[in-house]
Amino acid sequence: GAGAGVGAGAGAERCPAAWLPALQLLRRGSKAVTRHWKAMHFQRQKLLALTEYLPPRPAVPPRCLPRHTPEGHQEDGYVRVLRRQVEETLRSSRMVAVCQYNSMADEDVVTLRHFLRKHNIHVKFFLNEVVRPVLAQSKYRNLLPLFVCRNILLVSPETRAREMLRVLKGVPQVNLLGACIDDTILSRQGVENFARLPPLEASQGQTVAALSLLSSQTSSLLQQGPAHLTALLDEHIRQLREAGESTEPPPGQSTAND
Amino acid sequence: PAGPGGVAVPRAGLKKLALPPDYSGITFPEKPKLKFMDKVPAVPKVRREPRRLRDIRGPSQVATDFTQGQYGILALGGGYLHWGHFEMIRLTIGRSIDPKSMFAVWRVPAPYKSVTRKSLGHRMGGGKGPIDHYVTAVKSGRLVVEVGGRCEFEEVRPFLARVAQKLPFPAVPVSRESLWEMRREEEERRLNNQNPWTFERVVASNMLGMRKYLSPYDLRLKGRYWGKFFLKHRV
Numbered sequence: 001g002a003g004a005g006v007g008a009g010a011g012a013e014r015c016p017a018a019w020l021p022a023l024q025l026l027r028r029g030s031k032a033v034t035r036h037w038k039a040m041h042f043q044r045q046k047l048l049a050l051t052e053y054l055p056p057r058p059a060v061p062p063r064c065l066p067r068h069t070p071e072g073h074q075e076d077g078y079v080r081v082l083r084r085q086v087e088e089t090l091r092s093s094r095m096v097a098v099c100q101y102n103s104m105a106d107e108d109v110v111t112l113r114h115f116l117r118k119h120n121i122h123v124k125f126f127l128n129e130v131v132r133p134v135l136a137q138s139k140y141r142n143l144l145p146l147f148v149c150r151n152i153l154l155v156s157p158e159t160r161a162r163e164m165l166r167v168l169k170g171v172p173q174v175n176l177l178g179a180c181i182d183d184t185i186l187s188r189q190g191v192e193n194f195a196r197l198p199p200l201e202a203s204q205g206q207t208v209a210a211l212s213l214l215s216s217q218t219s220s221l222l223q224q225g226p227a228h229l230t231a232l233l234d235e236h237i238r239q240l241r242e243a244g245e246s247t248e249p250p251p252g253q254s255t256a257n258d
Numbered sequence: 259p260a261g262p263g264g265v266a267v268p269r270a271g272l273k274k275l276a277l278p279p280d281y282s283g284i285t286f287p288e289k290p291k292l293k294f295m296d297k298v299p300a301v302p303k304v305r306r307e308p309r310r311l312r313d314i315r316g317p318s319q320v321a322t323d324f325t326q327g328q329y330g331i332l333a334l335g336g337g338y339l340h341w342g343h344f345e346m347i348r349l350t351i352g353r354s355i356d357p358k359s360m361f362a363v364w365r366v367p368a369p370y371k372s373v374t375r376k377s378l379g380h381r382m383g384g385g386k387g388p389i390d391h392y393v394t395a396v397k398s399g400r401l402v403v404e405v406g407g408r409c410e411f412e413e414v415r416p417f418l419a420r421v422a423q424k425l426p427f428p429a430v431p432v433s434r435e436s437l438w439e440m441r442r443e444e445e446e447r448r449l450n451n452q453n454p455w456t457f458e459r460v461v462a463s464n465m466l467g468m469r470k471y472l473s474p475y476d477l478r479l480k481g482r483y484w485g486k487f488f489l490k491h492r493v
Contacts, residue, residue, distance in 0.1 A: 032473060033311035033336070033485045040484070043471040047460060048481060053493040054452040079272060127272055148262075 082130045089124060090138065093155035097164065097179035097191070098143065101125075101152045104173045112171055119163040121156040142185055146177050161195040281408045287326065290361035292348045292403065295368040297341040298392055303372045306386050313371070314338070314486045316479055318397035321365045327406030329414045329433045330365070336486035337427035338393035339402075341369060347403060347421055354417035360407030369394050396427065398488035411436070427486070447493050456493070457481030 030038055040048070090096065104112075113123050128147050135144050152174070154164060159181050168174055179191050186194060197203065314336035324330060351362050369392035376387035396402065402425070405414055411433040418431030432440070458480045460468055469476075482492050 031311060032475070033315045035486075037487065038485050041471045043468065047457065047468055047471075048492070051453060051455050051457040051460060051481065053447060053491070056450045056452055076272070076274065078275065082272075129271055 079130060082127070083134050086126055086131055086134045087138070089153070089155055090134075090140065093122075093157055095121075095154075095156045095159045095161070095164075095179065095181045096140075096143075097154040098146045098177045099152050099154060099168070100175045100177055101150045102173040104171075108171070108173070112167070112174070115167045116154065116164065119156070119160050119167075120158060121154050121160065121164055124153040124155055126153060139183070140180060143178065143180060151177070159194075161191050165192065165195050279410065284328075284406060284408070285326070286361050286407065287363060290355070290357040290407070291352050292362050292364060294348065295341065295344040295364070297369065299368065299370055303389065306374050306389060307372055310371075311486075313395035314397060316397060316475070316483050317488075318400035321400045324401070324404060324434050324437070325365075326363050327361070327404030329406065329409075329411055329418065329431060330404040331402045331418055331422050331425075331429050332432045332437065333396050333400045333402055333425070333427050333429050334398055334490065335427035335429075335488050336395075336397050337425070338371075338373075339366060339369070339396055339426070340391055340393045343425060344369070346424055350417060350421050351403065351405065355405065355407070355409075360405060360409050360414075363404045363406075365401040365404055366394050366396060371395060398427075398483065401432075402429065428488075444493075451493050 032038075109123075116123055128151075131147055132144060135141065135147065156164075161179075161181065165176070168176055176188050176191060178188065179186050181191075181194060198206075316336075318333075355362055371393050372389040373391055373393050374387040375390035376384075403421075405418065415431050422429035422431055457476075459465075461472060461476050461480070482489050
């Protein structure tokens with residue numbers, strides 16, 4: 001049958017301000033806890049619909065605001081070590097050549113390294129993301145556009161461009177992009193021209209010769225007059241001697257008064 | 259990523275070496291596998307007890323947090339677990355964990371509540387039926403089993419999800435972090451709810467005489483529970 005629960009007495013202690021129903025609905029058959037989803041009273045459904053969660057709506061939606069890239073990017077110690085290695089390499093080498101590197105077989109890489117090592121050129125592989133910040137802060141800023149794709153660095157403490165070009169000509173997978181030799185940035189043509197230059201000693205000798213050309217000419221210039229006179233007199237004496245031998249002048253006539 | 263000229267430039271960045279996870283603070287129990295649970299308690303009940311479905315209703319006050327393990331199964335609804343469920347859990351988890359490096363622990367007691375059934379095909383009346391089997395009551399928000407050891411959540415989650423699906427109530431595999439995250443999100447929702455009318459407020463001050471249609475338990479349950487069901491979407 002229908003049960004009427006009187007809840008007024010028990011509830012009044014809890015919320016004295018509100019009134020409590022004298023009769024509570026307990027007419028329907030099933031108990032409070034059922035295996036199936038018990039149908040709710042319509043008023044309860046209305047109450048649940050009214051008291052649903054409303055998410056906050058800011059005036060500017062967050063997707064319109066600038067997105068912050070995650071800060072606090074901890075720099076790896078490994079990255080720092082690599083950067084230090086790059087700086088060390090750049091500092092200790094006179095010639096730095098940047099080449100595009102396409103995939104080669106391992107033994108080809110080893111062979112290339114071997115041939116370049118014979119000319120004291122070291123092959124270095126560095127990651128772009130490590131090299132770019134180092135270059136941006138050093139004086140090699142203008143080499144930055146070269147470090148885009150897969151590349152290798154050929155570094156050497158001496159500038160032997162001719163041997164390097166000869167070796168690289170035999171390796172089609174490695175193409176020279178540019179180089180920085182003695183703090184001078186050179187393009188591919190520049191490197192080829194540089195390679196065609198004579199070696200340092202010969203050019204030094206040429207410079208010394210060109211500089212001392214004038215001073216070597218001075219002594220000959222000064223002696224030009226007397227040398228010319230001496231040559232003329234020698235010629236004259238030779239002519240007289242020839243004339244004297246041919247006509248056999250008398251000894252009396254040779255002492256002619258003039 | 260496309261480079262200049264539309265040519266794809268392959269990018270392989272620096273490898274970020276992550277440290278292996280640290281399992282130093284984990285203590286293994288003596289028996290890593292789940293204990294066998296009896297069908298009938300050691301002292302079977304003589305007196306047949308009333309149904310008392312209120313042990314299913316509402317949130318759980320016991321076993322809501324982790325004790326030994328890192329991962330577990332959280333019940334998101336109320337229900338009864340009988341011996342078949344226990345065996346399923348024990349065998350599935352026993353098959354899936356490696357007892358040398360992982361362990362599992364029960365967070366529910368063995369079946370203690372007697373359930374009576376009348377024999378089939380009889381009319382109503384004739385007294386209460388005899389005891390048929392025993393069950394364990396589980397309320398929402400309770401952990402059923404806990405798994406721990408030298409393992410990650412991603413390794414444990416597949417088989418815990420399979421076990422959770424077979425339980426008679428909705429359940430999810432959780433880890434310590436994910437449970438904390440769940441609670442935090444719930445709290446956040448409760449705080450930044452823009453609706454000025456909340457169930458709690460309406461019931462507590464009996465606005466519009468709503469308590470005529472609601473139960474006195476709704477004061478405590480606050481509209482999040484309906485029978486044995488847990489309404490997750492409600493704030």
